[in-house]
Amino acid sequence: MNDMTSTTETIIREDDLIETVADALQFISYYHPMDYIQALGKAYEAEKGAAAKDAIAQILTNSRMCAEGHRPICQDTGIVNVFIRWGQSCRLQSTRSLQEVVDEGVRRAYTHPDNKLRASILADPAFTRRNTRDNTPCVLSVEMVPGNTVGIDVAAKGGGSENKSKFKMMNPSDNIVEWVVEQIPSMGAGWCPPGMLGIGIGGTAEHCMKLAKQSLMDPIDMAQLKERGPQSDIEQLRIDIYDAVNAMGIGAQGLGGLSTVLDVKILEWPCHAAGKPVGMIPNCAATRHAHVTLDGSGPAYLEQPDLDRWPDVNWQPDAEAKRVDLDNLTPEEVSSWEIGDRLLLSGKMLTGRDAAHKRIKDMLERGEELPVDFKGRAIYYVGPVDPVMDEVVGPAGPTTATRMDKFTEMMLDLGLLAMIGKAERGPDAVDVISRFKTAYLMATGGAAYLVSRAIKGAEVVAFEDLGMEAIYEFTVENMPVTVAVDAAGNNVHKVAPQEWRERIRNEGLLPVS
Numbered sequence: 001m002n003d004m005t006s007t008t009e010t011i012i013r014e015d016d017l018i019e020t021v022a023d024a025l026q027f028i029s030y031y032h033p034m035d036y037i038q039a040l041g042k043a044y045e046a047e048k049g050a051a052a053k054d055a056i057a058q059i060l061t062n063s064r065m066c067a068e069g070h071r072p073i074c075q076d077t078g079i080v081n082v083f084i085r086w087g088q089s090c091r092l093q094s095t096r097s098l099q100e101v102v103d104e105g106v107r108r109a110y111t112h113p114d115n116k117l118r119a120s121i122l123a124d125p126a127f128t129r130r131n132t133r134d135n136t137p138c139v140l141s142v143e144m145v146p147g148n149t150v151g152i153d154v155a156a157k158g159g160g161s162e163n164k165s166k167f168k169m170m171n172p173s174d175n176i177v178e179w180v181v182e183q184i185p186s187m188g189a190g191w192c193p194p195g196m197l198g199i200g201i202g203g204t205a206e207h208c209m210k211l212a213k214q215s216l217m218d219p220i221d222m223a224q225l226k227e228r229g230p231q232s233d234i235e236q237l238r239i240d241i242y243d244a245v246n247a248m249g250i251g252a253q254g255l256g257g258l259s260t261v262l263d264v265k266i267l268e269w270p271c272h273a274a275g276k277p278v279g280m281i282p283n284c285a286a287t288r289h290a291h292v293t294l295d296g297s298g299p300a301y302l303e304q305p306d307l308d309r310w311p312d313v314n315w316q317p318d319a320e321a322k323r324v325d326l327d328n329l330t331p332e333e334v335s336s337w338e339i340g341d342r343l344l345l346s347g348k349m350l351t352g353r354d355a356a357h358k359r360i361k362d363m364l365e366r367g368e369e370l371p372v373d374f375k376g377r378a379i380y381y382v383g384p385v386d387p388v389m390d391e392v393v394g395p396a397g398p399t400t401a402t403r404m405d406k407f408t409e410m411m412l413d414l415g416l417l418a419m420i421g422k423a424e425r426g427p428d429a430v431d432v433i434s435r436f437k438t439a440y441l442m443a444t445g446g447a448a449y450l451v452s453r454a455i456k457g458a459e460v461v462a463f464e465d466l467g468m469e470a471i472y473e474f475t476v477e478n479m480p481v482t483v484a485v486d487a488a489g490n491n492v493h494k495v496a497p498q499e500w501r502e503r504i505r506n507e508g509l510l511p512v513s
Protein backbone atom coordinates (compact mmCIF):
# COMPACT_ATOMS: atom_id res chain seq x y z
CA MET A 1 0.00 0.00 0.00
CA ASN A 2 1.43 3.38 -1.00
CA ASP A 3 -0.87 5.60 1.01
CA MET A 4 0.04 9.25 1.62
CA THR A 5 -2.32 9.44 4.58
CA SER A 6 -1.01 6.31 6.29
CA THR A 7 0.09 6.88 9.88
CA THR A 8 1.37 3.37 10.56
CA GLU A 9 5.09 3.08 10.62
CA THR A 10 6.76 0.41 8.50
CA ILE A 11 9.91 -1.05 10.00
CA ILE A 12 12.64 -1.84 7.48
CA ARG A 13 15.05 -4.21 9.13
CA GLU A 14 18.73 -3.63 8.45
CA ASP A 15 19.28 -7.29 7.46
CA ASP A 16 16.41 -7.19 4.98
CA LEU A 17 17.86 -4.18 3.23
CA ILE A 18 21.34 -5.73 3.16
CA GLU A 19 20.05 -9.04 1.81
CA THR A 20 17.90 -7.28 -0.81
CA VAL A 21 20.77 -5.17 -2.13
CA ALA A 22 23.19 -8.12 -2.11
CA ASP A 23 20.77 -10.41 -3.92
CA ALA A 24 19.90 -7.80 -6.56
CA LEU A 25 23.58 -7.12 -7.26
CA GLN A 26 24.35 -10.80 -7.67
CA PHE A 27 21.29 -11.15 -9.93
CA ILE A 28 22.25 -8.28 -12.25
CA SER A 29 25.84 -9.48 -12.47
CA TYR A 30 24.69 -12.50 -14.51
CA TYR A 31 21.23 -11.67 -15.91
CA HIS A 32 20.94 -8.96 -18.53
CA PRO A 33 17.61 -7.13 -18.28
CA MET A 34 15.13 -8.85 -20.60
CA ASP A 35 14.32 -5.61 -22.47
CA TYR A 36 18.00 -5.12 -23.32
CA ILE A 37 18.66 -8.66 -24.43
CA GLN A 38 15.57 -8.76 -26.63
CA ALA A 39 16.37 -5.40 -28.23
CA LEU A 40 19.91 -6.63 -28.86
CA GLY A 41 18.49 -9.82 -30.42
CA LYS A 42 16.50 -7.66 -32.87
CA ALA A 43 19.59 -5.57 -33.61
CA TYR A 44 21.46 -8.80 -34.37
CA GLU A 45 18.82 -9.92 -36.86
CA ALA A 46 18.81 -6.54 -38.60
CA GLU A 47 22.58 -5.95 -38.62
CA LYS A 48 24.21 -5.93 -42.06
CA GLY A 49 27.82 -5.19 -41.04
CA ALA A 50 29.60 -8.54 -40.74
CA ALA A 51 32.08 -7.47 -38.03
CA ALA A 52 29.39 -5.73 -35.97
CA LYS A 53 27.11 -8.76 -36.32
CA ASP A 54 29.89 -11.03 -35.10
CA ALA A 55 30.45 -8.76 -32.07
CA ILE A 56 26.72 -8.77 -31.22
CA ALA A 57 26.69 -12.56 -31.58
CA GLN A 58 29.52 -12.76 -29.04
CA ILE A 59 27.68 -10.47 -26.62
CA LEU A 60 24.45 -12.49 -26.93
CA THR A 61 26.21 -15.82 -26.56
CA ASN A 62 28.14 -14.49 -23.58
CA SER A 63 24.89 -13.25 -22.03
CA ARG A 64 23.28 -16.68 -22.19
CA MET A 65 26.42 -18.38 -20.84
CA CYS A 66 26.39 -16.00 -17.86
CA ALA A 67 22.68 -16.52 -17.24
CA GLU A 68 23.21 -20.27 -17.23
CA GLY A 69 26.49 -20.29 -15.31
CA HIS A 70 25.71 -17.47 -12.86
CA ARG A 71 28.97 -15.68 -13.65
CA PRO A 72 29.44 -11.99 -14.49
CA ILE A 73 28.48 -10.67 -17.91
CA CYS A 74 31.53 -8.41 -17.88
CA GLN A 75 34.83 -8.48 -15.98
CA ASP A 76 34.05 -4.90 -15.07
CA THR A 77 31.36 -5.65 -12.53
CA GLY A 78 30.90 -1.93 -12.13
CA ILE A 79 30.57 0.82 -9.60
CA VAL A 80 27.32 0.33 -7.70
CA ASN A 81 24.72 3.08 -8.10
CA VAL A 82 21.70 2.85 -5.81
CA PHE A 83 18.62 5.06 -6.12
CA ILE A 84 16.25 4.80 -3.19
CA ARG A 85 12.75 6.24 -2.98
CA TRP A 86 12.18 6.05 0.74
CA GLY A 87 8.56 6.09 1.82
CA GLN A 88 8.21 8.67 4.59
CA SER A 89 6.30 6.23 6.81
CA CYS A 90 9.22 3.79 6.82
CA ARG A 91 11.88 3.65 9.50
CA LEU A 92 15.23 1.93 9.11
CA GLN A 93 15.88 -0.25 12.14
CA SER A 94 19.62 0.18 12.41
CA THR A 95 22.26 2.07 14.32
CA ARG A 96 24.23 2.53 11.10
CA SER A 97 23.72 5.13 8.40
CA LEU A 98 21.77 4.21 5.26
CA GLN A 99 25.03 4.47 3.27
CA GLU A 100 26.71 1.98 5.63
CA VAL A 101 23.82 -0.47 5.46
CA VAL A 102 23.60 -0.36 1.67
CA ASP A 103 27.39 -0.73 1.46
CA GLU A 104 27.12 -3.86 3.60
CA GLY A 105 24.83 -5.27 0.89
CA VAL A 106 27.41 -4.31 -1.77
CA ARG A 107 30.18 -5.98 0.26
CA ARG A 108 28.16 -9.16 0.66
CA ALA A 109 27.37 -9.31 -3.07
CA TYR A 110 30.89 -8.63 -4.29
CA THR A 111 32.55 -11.15 -1.97
CA HIS A 112 29.99 -13.91 -2.55
CA PRO A 113 32.04 -17.14 -2.63
CA ASP A 114 30.05 -18.76 -5.48
CA ASN A 115 30.18 -15.73 -7.74
CA LYS A 116 32.88 -13.38 -6.54
CA LEU A 117 32.62 -10.07 -8.38
CA ARG A 118 35.54 -7.83 -9.26
CA ALA A 119 36.52 -5.15 -6.79
CA SER A 120 37.06 -2.09 -8.96
CA ILE A 121 36.70 0.77 -6.50
CA LEU A 122 39.78 2.74 -5.48
CA ALA A 123 39.94 5.02 -2.45
CA ASP A 124 42.07 8.19 -2.50
CA PRO A 125 41.43 8.55 -6.25
CA ALA A 126 43.76 11.50 -6.81
CA PHE A 127 46.80 9.93 -5.16
CA THR A 128 47.42 6.41 -3.85
CA ARG A 129 44.35 4.84 -5.54
CA ARG A 130 44.01 1.96 -3.05
CA ASN A 131 41.55 -0.79 -3.96
CA THR A 132 38.91 -1.04 -1.22
CA ARG A 133 38.76 -4.80 -2.01
CA ASP A 134 34.98 -5.19 -1.65
CA ASN A 135 33.73 -2.65 -4.22
CA THR A 136 32.45 -0.27 -1.55
CA PRO A 137 31.36 2.43 -1.24
CA CYS A 138 28.44 2.69 -3.63
CA VAL A 139 27.01 5.94 -4.94
CA LEU A 140 23.71 6.37 -3.14
CA SER A 141 20.88 8.77 -3.96
CA VAL A 142 17.87 9.06 -1.69
CA GLU A 143 14.55 10.73 -2.30
CA MET A 144 11.91 10.97 0.44
CA VAL A 145 8.45 10.25 -0.94
CA PRO A 146 5.01 9.74 0.58
CA GLY A 147 4.14 6.15 1.42
CA ASN A 148 5.24 3.13 3.41
CA THR A 149 7.41 1.20 1.01
CA VAL A 150 11.03 1.59 -0.05
CA GLY A 151 11.69 1.43 -3.79
CA ILE A 152 15.25 0.57 -4.75
CA ASP A 153 16.97 0.72 -8.13
CA VAL A 154 20.37 -0.92 -8.14
CA ALA A 155 22.77 -0.62 -11.04
CA ALA A 156 26.33 -1.78 -11.58
CA LYS A 157 27.76 0.78 -13.96
CA GLY A 158 30.79 -0.12 -16.08
CA GLY A 159 33.77 2.22 -15.98
CA GLY A 160 34.26 2.31 -19.75
CA SER A 161 30.85 3.78 -20.43
CA GLU A 162 30.92 6.05 -17.37
CA ASN A 163 34.20 7.49 -18.70
CA LYS A 164 32.41 8.76 -21.80
CA SER A 165 29.89 10.90 -19.90
CA LYS A 166 29.37 14.43 -21.20
CA PHE A 167 28.06 17.66 -19.81
CA LYS A 168 27.32 21.03 -21.31
CA MET A 169 25.86 24.17 -19.83
CA MET A 170 24.06 25.15 -23.03
CA ASN A 171 22.69 28.48 -24.04
CA PRO A 172 18.89 28.39 -23.87
CA SER A 173 18.50 28.36 -27.66
CA ASP A 174 21.20 25.70 -28.37
CA ASN A 175 20.11 22.55 -30.16
CA ILE A 176 20.34 19.35 -28.10
CA VAL A 177 20.38 16.91 -31.04
CA GLU A 178 23.29 18.79 -32.64
CA TRP A 179 25.22 18.73 -29.36
CA VAL A 180 24.70 14.96 -28.93
CA VAL A 181 25.79 14.29 -32.53
CA GLU A 182 28.93 16.39 -31.95
CA GLN A 183 29.81 14.38 -28.82
CA ILE A 184 29.42 10.89 -30.24
CA PRO A 185 32.69 10.73 -32.26
CA SER A 186 34.67 11.84 -29.20
CA MET A 187 33.13 8.98 -27.22
CA GLY A 188 34.65 6.42 -29.60
CA ALA A 189 33.77 2.80 -28.90
CA GLY A 190 35.03 2.62 -25.32
CA TRP A 191 31.47 2.77 -24.05
CA CYS A 192 30.82 -0.59 -25.73
CA PRO A 193 27.97 0.14 -28.12
CA PRO A 194 25.28 -0.94 -28.79
CA GLY A 195 23.89 0.46 -25.59
CA MET A 196 21.73 3.30 -24.37
CA LEU A 197 22.16 7.03 -24.00
CA GLY A 198 20.79 8.54 -20.81
CA ILE A 199 20.18 12.27 -21.06
CA GLY A 200 19.26 14.73 -18.32
CA ILE A 201 18.00 18.16 -19.27
CA GLY A 202 17.58 21.05 -16.85
CA GLY A 203 18.05 21.53 -13.12
CA THR A 204 21.63 22.49 -12.33
CA ALA A 205 25.03 21.19 -13.40
CA GLU A 206 25.02 18.27 -10.97
CA HIS A 207 21.31 17.59 -11.18
CA CYS A 208 21.16 17.04 -14.94
CA MET A 209 23.94 14.43 -14.63
CA LYS A 210 21.95 12.61 -11.97
CA LEU A 211 18.87 12.70 -14.17
CA ALA A 212 20.91 11.29 -17.05
CA LYS A 213 22.02 8.36 -14.89
CA GLN A 214 18.56 7.81 -13.46
CA SER A 215 17.00 7.75 -16.94
CA LEU A 216 19.02 4.62 -17.70
CA MET A 217 16.94 2.68 -15.15
CA ASP A 218 13.97 2.77 -17.54
CA PRO A 219 13.35 -0.21 -19.81
CA ILE A 220 14.14 -0.06 -23.53
CA ASP A 221 10.97 0.81 -25.46
CA MET A 222 12.14 2.63 -28.59
CA ALA A 223 10.46 0.11 -30.91
CA GLN A 224 7.11 0.61 -29.14
CA LEU A 225 7.57 4.39 -29.09
CA LYS A 226 8.25 4.49 -32.81
CA GLU A 227 5.30 2.24 -33.52
CA ARG A 228 2.78 4.32 -31.58
CA GLY A 229 4.36 7.68 -32.45
CA PRO A 230 5.62 10.40 -30.11
CA GLN A 231 3.11 12.06 -27.79
CA SER A 232 5.36 14.78 -26.38
CA ASP A 233 8.30 16.94 -27.40
CA ILE A 234 10.57 14.85 -25.20
CA GLU A 235 9.50 11.65 -26.97
CA GLN A 236 10.16 13.31 -30.33
CA LEU A 237 13.58 14.36 -29.07
CA ARG A 238 14.35 10.79 -28.05
CA ILE A 239 13.52 9.59 -31.55
CA ASP A 240 15.49 12.39 -33.23
CA ILE A 241 18.61 11.60 -31.20
CA TYR A 242 18.20 7.86 -31.72
CA ASP A 243 17.92 8.25 -35.51
CA ALA A 244 20.73 10.81 -35.76
CA VAL A 245 23.16 8.68 -33.72
CA ASN A 246 22.40 5.44 -35.53
CA ALA A 247 22.80 7.21 -38.90
CA MET A 248 26.45 7.83 -37.90
CA GLY A 249 27.26 4.18 -38.71
CA ILE A 250 29.47 3.59 -35.65
CA GLY A 251 27.95 0.19 -34.96
CA ALA A 252 28.69 -2.49 -32.37
CA GLN A 253 32.14 -1.97 -30.83
CA GLY A 254 32.76 0.84 -33.33
CA LEU A 255 33.15 -1.68 -36.14
CA GLY A 256 30.65 0.02 -38.46
CA GLY A 257 27.01 -0.97 -38.69
CA LEU A 258 23.38 -0.13 -38.15
CA SER A 259 23.02 -0.33 -34.36
CA THR A 260 24.92 2.11 -32.20
CA VAL A 261 22.16 2.90 -29.71
CA LEU A 262 19.22 0.69 -28.78
CA ASP A 263 17.38 3.50 -27.00
CA VAL A 264 17.71 7.09 -25.81
CA LYS A 265 16.24 7.96 -22.42
CA ILE A 266 15.54 11.49 -21.22
CA LEU A 267 14.56 12.95 -17.85
CA GLU A 268 14.01 16.66 -17.38
CA TRP A 269 13.72 19.22 -14.60
CA PRO A 270 12.97 22.97 -14.66
CA CYS A 271 16.06 25.16 -14.90
CA HIS A 272 17.24 28.78 -14.62
CA ALA A 273 16.30 31.15 -17.46
CA ALA A 274 19.97 31.84 -18.15
CA GLY A 275 20.93 28.34 -19.23
CA LYS A 276 20.06 24.83 -20.30
CA PRO A 277 22.24 22.26 -18.53
CA VAL A 278 22.43 18.94 -20.38
CA GLY A 279 24.15 15.77 -19.21
CA MET A 280 24.64 12.59 -21.18
CA ILE A 281 25.73 9.22 -19.79
CA PRO A 282 26.00 6.18 -22.02
CA ASN A 283 25.28 2.67 -20.83
CA CYS A 284 27.33 -0.17 -22.28
CA ALA A 285 26.50 -3.64 -23.58
CA ALA A 286 26.82 -4.81 -19.96
CA THR A 287 23.67 -2.91 -19.01
CA ARG A 288 22.86 -4.03 -15.45
CA HIS A 289 20.06 -2.72 -13.30
CA ALA A 290 16.99 -3.93 -11.43
CA HIS A 291 14.18 -2.57 -9.29
CA VAL A 292 12.96 -4.04 -5.99
CA THR A 293 10.51 -2.86 -3.34
CA LEU A 294 10.69 -3.41 0.41
CA ASP A 295 7.45 -3.28 2.40
CA GLY A 296 8.65 -4.37 5.82
CA SER A 297 7.73 -8.02 5.34
CA GLY A 298 11.28 -9.26 4.68
CA PRO A 299 13.90 -9.11 1.94
CA ALA A 300 12.74 -8.61 -1.65
CA TYR A 301 13.98 -11.01 -4.30
CA LEU A 302 13.94 -10.75 -8.07
CA GLU A 303 12.18 -13.33 -10.19
CA GLN A 304 14.41 -15.65 -12.21
CA PRO A 305 14.05 -14.88 -15.92
CA ASP A 306 12.98 -17.52 -18.42
CA LEU A 307 16.15 -18.51 -20.29
CA ASP A 308 14.07 -19.54 -23.31
CA ARG A 309 13.48 -15.85 -23.92
CA TRP A 310 17.17 -15.28 -24.72
CA PRO A 311 17.78 -14.88 -28.47
CA ASP A 312 18.84 -18.17 -30.01
CA VAL A 313 22.34 -17.10 -31.07
CA ASN A 314 25.36 -19.31 -30.60
CA TRP A 315 28.56 -17.60 -31.63
CA GLN A 316 31.25 -19.83 -33.09
CA PRO A 317 34.75 -18.80 -34.20
CA ASP A 318 35.05 -17.90 -37.87
CA ALA A 319 36.23 -20.97 -39.83
CA GLU A 320 38.38 -18.64 -41.95
CA ALA A 321 40.16 -17.12 -38.93
CA LYS A 322 43.98 -17.22 -38.98
CA ARG A 323 45.53 -19.29 -36.19
CA VAL A 324 48.37 -17.54 -34.40
CA ASP A 325 50.98 -19.20 -32.22
CA LEU A 326 51.93 -16.51 -29.69
CA ASP A 327 54.90 -18.54 -28.47
CA ASN A 328 56.54 -18.21 -31.87
CA LEU A 329 55.29 -14.81 -32.92
CA THR A 330 57.57 -12.92 -35.33
CA PRO A 331 57.60 -9.29 -36.47
CA GLU A 332 57.08 -10.60 -40.03
CA GLU A 333 53.88 -12.40 -39.06
CA VAL A 334 52.55 -9.35 -37.21
CA SER A 335 53.32 -7.16 -40.24
CA SER A 336 51.32 -9.51 -42.48
CA TRP A 337 48.05 -8.92 -40.60
CA GLU A 338 45.53 -6.54 -42.10
CA ILE A 339 42.69 -4.68 -40.46
CA GLY A 340 39.55 -6.78 -40.26
CA ASP A 341 41.50 -10.08 -40.16
CA ARG A 342 40.04 -12.47 -37.61
CA LEU A 343 42.68 -14.23 -35.53
CA LEU A 344 42.54 -17.10 -33.05
CA LEU A 345 45.38 -16.67 -30.57
CA SER A 346 47.03 -19.62 -28.80
CA GLY A 347 50.02 -19.67 -26.46
CA LYS A 348 51.19 -17.30 -23.77
CA MET A 349 50.39 -13.59 -23.43
CA LEU A 350 51.00 -11.03 -20.71
CA THR A 351 48.33 -8.80 -19.24
CA GLY A 352 48.51 -5.25 -17.96
CA ARG A 353 46.26 -2.21 -17.73
CA ASP A 354 46.26 1.29 -16.27
CA ALA A 355 48.05 0.81 -12.95
CA ALA A 356 50.64 -1.65 -14.32
CA HIS A 357 51.54 0.70 -17.18
CA LYS A 358 51.92 3.61 -14.78
CA ARG A 359 54.19 1.54 -12.52
CA ILE A 360 56.31 0.38 -15.47
CA LYS A 361 56.77 4.02 -16.46
CA ASP A 362 57.74 5.03 -12.93
CA MET A 363 60.22 2.14 -12.68
CA LEU A 364 61.82 2.98 -16.02
CA GLU A 365 62.16 6.62 -14.97
CA ARG A 366 63.92 5.51 -11.80
CA GLY A 367 66.19 3.23 -13.84
CA GLU A 368 64.85 0.09 -12.14
CA GLU A 369 64.79 -3.34 -13.74
CA LEU A 370 61.33 -4.49 -14.83
CA PRO A 371 60.02 -7.77 -13.37
CA VAL A 372 58.85 -8.96 -16.82
CA ASP A 373 60.46 -9.06 -20.27
CA PHE A 374 58.05 -7.77 -22.91
CA LYS A 375 60.26 -8.51 -25.92
CA GLY A 376 58.42 -10.43 -28.62
CA ARG A 377 55.29 -10.69 -26.48
CA ALA A 378 51.63 -9.71 -26.78
CA ILE A 379 49.91 -7.81 -23.99
CA TYR A 380 46.22 -8.03 -23.14
CA TYR A 381 44.64 -5.00 -21.49
CA VAL A 382 42.48 -6.72 -18.90
CA GLY A 383 41.58 -6.82 -15.24
CA PRO A 384 39.96 -10.23 -14.72
CA VAL A 385 37.42 -11.38 -12.18
CA ASP A 386 38.86 -13.86 -9.66
CA PRO A 387 38.18 -17.52 -10.45
CA VAL A 388 35.67 -19.68 -8.61
CA MET A 389 35.50 -23.46 -8.41
CA ASP A 390 37.43 -25.04 -11.32
CA GLU A 391 37.99 -21.85 -13.31
CA VAL A 392 41.57 -20.72 -13.96
CA VAL A 393 40.34 -17.16 -14.19
CA GLY A 394 36.93 -15.49 -14.03
CA PRO A 395 35.39 -13.42 -16.83
CA ALA A 396 38.19 -11.53 -18.55
CA GLY A 397 37.12 -9.22 -21.35
CA PRO A 398 39.19 -6.34 -22.68
CA THR A 399 39.45 -2.90 -21.18
CA THR A 400 39.52 0.34 -23.20
CA ALA A 401 42.82 0.46 -25.07
CA THR A 402 42.68 4.23 -25.60
CA ARG A 403 43.71 4.78 -21.97
CA MET A 404 46.97 2.95 -22.71
CA ASP A 405 47.78 5.21 -25.71
CA LYS A 406 50.11 7.42 -23.71
CA PHE A 407 52.22 4.39 -22.75
CA THR A 408 52.29 2.79 -26.22
CA GLU A 409 55.63 4.12 -27.40
CA MET A 410 57.27 3.15 -24.11
CA MET A 411 55.88 -0.40 -24.35
CA LEU A 412 56.77 -0.89 -28.01
CA ASP A 413 60.29 0.32 -27.20
CA LEU A 414 60.48 -2.60 -24.77
CA GLY A 415 59.94 -4.96 -27.71
CA LEU A 416 56.22 -5.67 -27.44
CA LEU A 417 54.80 -7.04 -30.71
CA ALA A 418 51.03 -6.81 -30.26
CA MET A 419 48.43 -5.26 -27.97
CA ILE A 420 44.93 -6.55 -27.34
CA GLY A 421 42.12 -4.41 -25.97
CA LYS A 422 38.82 -2.89 -26.92
CA ALA A 423 37.78 0.28 -28.74
CA GLU A 424 39.83 2.60 -30.91
CA ARG A 425 43.40 3.89 -30.59
CA GLY A 426 44.07 7.62 -30.86
CA PRO A 427 45.97 9.07 -33.84
CA ASP A 428 49.29 9.27 -31.96
CA ALA A 429 49.10 5.63 -30.89
CA VAL A 430 48.23 4.57 -34.45
CA ASP A 431 51.33 6.43 -35.72
CA VAL A 432 53.52 4.74 -33.12
CA ILE A 433 52.05 1.31 -33.95
CA SER A 434 52.83 1.73 -37.65
CA ARG A 435 56.28 3.19 -36.92
CA PHE A 436 57.16 0.08 -34.87
CA LYS A 437 55.40 -2.21 -37.42
CA THR A 438 53.32 -3.82 -34.70
CA ALA A 439 49.54 -4.30 -34.39
CA TYR A 440 46.58 -3.60 -32.15
CA LEU A 441 44.00 -6.36 -31.89
CA MET A 442 40.56 -6.05 -30.40
CA ALA A 443 38.51 -8.49 -28.41
CA THR A 444 34.79 -7.91 -27.89
CA GLY A 445 33.92 -5.74 -24.89
CA GLY A 446 30.95 -7.24 -23.06
CA ALA A 447 31.84 -10.85 -23.97
CA ALA A 448 34.04 -11.44 -20.94
CA TYR A 449 32.87 -14.91 -19.89
CA LEU A 450 33.03 -16.20 -23.46
CA VAL A 451 36.58 -14.80 -23.85
CA SER A 452 37.62 -16.36 -20.53
CA ARG A 453 36.74 -19.82 -21.87
CA ALA A 454 39.76 -19.48 -24.15
CA ILE A 455 42.06 -18.90 -21.17
CA LYS A 456 43.52 -22.20 -20.00
CA GLY A 457 46.12 -20.94 -17.53
CA ALA A 458 46.61 -17.77 -15.49
CA GLU A 459 49.51 -16.87 -13.23
CA VAL A 460 50.35 -13.55 -11.61
CA VAL A 461 53.91 -12.68 -12.68
CA ALA A 462 54.30 -9.13 -11.32
CA PHE A 463 52.72 -6.37 -9.25
CA GLU A 464 50.50 -8.75 -7.25
CA ASP A 465 49.55 -5.91 -4.90
CA LEU A 466 47.60 -4.29 -7.76
CA GLY A 467 44.89 -6.95 -7.45
CA MET A 468 42.98 -7.27 -10.72
CA GLU A 469 45.47 -4.79 -12.25
CA ALA A 470 48.46 -7.09 -11.62
CA ILE A 471 50.46 -8.47 -14.56
CA TYR A 472 49.37 -12.02 -15.31
CA GLU A 473 50.65 -14.52 -17.81
CA PHE A 474 47.68 -16.14 -19.54
CA THR A 475 47.89 -19.32 -21.58
CA VAL A 476 45.19 -19.09 -24.23
CA GLU A 477 43.73 -21.43 -26.78
CA ASN A 478 41.94 -19.98 -29.80
CA MET A 479 41.16 -16.62 -28.23
CA PRO A 480 39.15 -14.66 -30.84
CA VAL A 481 40.39 -11.18 -31.80
CA THR A 482 40.17 -8.88 -34.82
CA VAL A 483 43.00 -6.76 -36.22
CA ALA A 484 42.00 -3.16 -35.51
CA VAL A 485 45.24 -1.30 -36.32
CA ASP A 486 47.74 -2.96 -38.63
CA ALA A 487 51.45 -2.40 -39.14
CA ALA A 488 50.71 -0.14 -42.11
CA GLY A 489 48.74 2.17 -39.82
CA ASN A 490 45.30 1.28 -41.16
CA ASN A 491 42.66 1.74 -38.50
CA VAL A 492 39.38 -0.17 -38.56
CA HIS A 493 37.68 2.31 -36.22
CA LYS A 494 38.33 5.10 -38.70
CA VAL A 495 37.40 3.40 -41.96
CA ALA A 496 34.47 1.18 -40.91
CA PRO A 497 32.13 3.81 -39.41
CA GLN A 498 32.88 6.11 -42.38
CA GLU A 499 31.94 3.37 -44.82
CA TRP A 500 28.75 2.54 -42.89
CA ARG A 501 27.72 6.17 -42.55
CA GLU A 502 27.86 6.48 -46.33
CA ARG A 503 26.05 3.20 -46.89
CA ILE A 504 23.27 4.19 -44.50
CA ARG A 505 22.88 7.49 -46.32
CA ASN A 506 23.27 6.25 -49.90
CA GLU A 507 21.38 2.98 -49.65
CA GLY A 508 18.68 4.37 -47.36
CA LEU A 509 19.42 1.70 -44.74
CA LEU A 510 17.11 2.49 -41.89
CA PRO A 511 18.56 2.31 -38.42
CA VAL A 512 16.94 -0.55 -36.54
CA SER A 513 14.59 -0.09 -33.62
Ligand SMILES: O=C(O)C[C@H](O)C(=O)O
Nearest residue numbers: 076158159160383399400
Ligand atom coordinates in the same frame (compact mmCIF):
# COMPACT_ATOMS: atom_id res chain seq x y z
O1 LIG B 1 37.54 -2.05 -16.10
C1 LIG B 1 37.36 -2.78 -17.08
O2 LIG B 1 37.61 -3.98 -17.06
C2 LIG B 1 36.86 -2.24 -18.39
C3 LIG B 1 36.30 -0.88 -18.36
O3 LIG B 1 34.94 -0.95 -18.05
C4 LIG B 1 36.39 -0.32 -19.74
O4 LIG B 1 35.41 -0.47 -20.46
O5 LIG B 1 37.41 0.24 -20.10
